Amino acid sequence: MTGRATSDRDITVVELLDRVVDNGVVLAGDITISVADVDLIHLGLRLVLRSPVLFETASERQPESDTEDAHDFILRLRDPAREH
Amino acid sequence: MGMIDPEPAATQEPVAESDQDGEGAYLYGIGLASSVAEQERLDAILDENEIRTVRHGDLVAFVRSVPLAEFSEQSIQERLQDQEWLMHAVQHHHQVIADLSAQLTLLPSTFGAVYESEDAVSDSLEANQGPLTDRLREVSGCDEWALHLFRDEAGVRERVLEADPELQRMSRELESAPTGRAYLLRQQLEKRLSQAIEEQQLAVADAVLEQVEQYTRGIQVEEPRTGGDSESDDVEIARASLLVPGEQSESMLDALDAAAESTPGIRVEVSGPWPVYSFANTETEDRE
Numbered sequence: 001m002t003g004r005a006t007s008d009r010d011i012t013v014v015e016l017l018d019r020v021v022d023n024g025v026v027l028a029g030d031i032t033i034s035v036a037d038v039d040l041i042h043l044g045l046r047l048v049l050r051s052p053v054l055f056e057t058a059s060e061r062q063p064e065s066d067t068e069d070a071h072d073f074i075l076r077l078r079d080p081a082r083e084h
Numbered sequence: 085m086g087m088i089d090p091e092p093a094a095t096q097e098p099v100a101e102s103d104q105d106g107e108g109a110y111l112y113g114i115g116l117a118s119s120v121a122e123q124e125r126l127d128a129i130l131d132e133n134e135i136r137t138v139r140h141g142d143l144v145a146f147v148r149s150v151p152l153a154e155f156s157e158q159s160i161q162e163r164l165q166d167q168e169w170l171m172h173a174v175q176h177h178h179q180v181i182a183d184l185s186a187q188l189t190l191l192p193s194t195f196g197a198v199y200e201s202e203d204a205v206s207d208s209l210e211a212n213q214g215p216l217t218d219r220l221r222e223v224s225g226c227d228e229w230a231l232h233l234f235r236d237e238a239g240v241r242e243r244v245l246e247a248d249p250e251l252q253r254m255s256r257e258l259e260s261a262p263t264g265r266a267y268l269l270r271q272q273l274e275k276r277l278s279q280a281i282e283e284q285q286l287a288v289a290d291a292v293l294e295q296v297e298q299y300t301r302g303i304q305v306e307e308p309r310t311g312g313d314s315e316s317d318d319v320e321i322a323r324a325s326l327l328v329p330g331e332q333s334e335s336m337l338d339a340l341d342a343a344a345e346s347t348p349g350i351r352v353e354v355s356g357p358w359p360v361y362s363f364a365n366t367e368t369e370d371r372e
Binding site (some may be wrong): 016019021022025028 | 091175177191192193205208209216219355358359361364
């Protein structure tokens with residue numbers, strides 16, 4: 001094993017985006033463009049990844065909202081293997 | 085029926101549902117109603133996030149009413165420029181799904197899927213009851229784990245060279261060869277070496293997956309990402325999503341640790357437990 005070059009958080013955000021954008025159940029009758037234009041959304045989200053600061057400020061600016069919780073959840077997900 | 089139409093307004097009605105000013109149903113996921121752990125906690129999640137349920141038999145869809153105008157193509161195009169909004173929306177989507185997944189067996193919906201109405205969701209549940217129920221049973225009690233294998237770039241050539249007698253022979257020949265021949269030999273050597281590295285990494289990935297397979301109910305192998313976001317020099321050689329029963333996750337993680345330790349030059353990264361995003365898709369059909 002070698003050291004980790006990217007931070008745990010970056011890895012998990014990438015992981016999250018890979019999961020929620022590319023995957024998940026799709027029912028017939030979806031009327032949004034999210035299916036047809038999945039690459040477009042993915043591209044937009046990939047841009048977010050290049051600005052890690054945005055990710056931080058989004059939760060800091062709205063401390064009482066669910067953003068904070070969501071943020072915490074993602075941090076909790078960090079490398080759970082290490083906890084065992 | 086008399087001569088006069090009793091409901092003249094009815095002919096002007098069908099504006100409501102497909103109209104851009106109307107409300108649509110944002111789908112978070114589809115669960116098995118009979119698998120709810122604690123109804124009170126589930127209700128609290130629903131209240132907190134203004135989520136409504138659409139039932140069909142044992143299937144329950146979790147939806148939130150959203151203005152259709154916000155999800156029109158034009159709005160989405162605009163929203164994509166607003167990275168903060170997008171990230172927040174993704175996080176919220178995930179948070180709701182993670183909370184729901186803690187309370188019942190759930191197939192998470194893809195991000196940003198909006199349906200014309202709750203009736204449209206209900207129709208789709210009815211039309212796909214069989215495959216949805218089957219898939220829900222398959223993922224029941226399982227979490228998803230994301231697995232990445234990286235090759236430690238430093239020293240990879242030396243390791244492969246050492247393990248391959250033919251490559252060693254070529255390497256020795258190269259050292260004593262005259263310039264012109266050395267050039268050709270070097271090309272041959274490089275070609276064989278990169279082939280050998282590729283073969284070796286496939287074998288390594290197979291071996292690691294083989295060691296964890298017994299603890300999984302499903303493995304989805306994905307394309308490794310080349311280049312991209314990582315600042316690391318390490319090359320991702322394999323990625324997979326694992327569907328793991330809750331009681332097997334410890335053993336699975338132990339097996340990964342063991343695999344990483346017994347394979348020099350390999351770094352294993354694993355994250356989870358995730359909702360079962362990668363195992364949620366079924367072949368669904370239109371009602372027609």
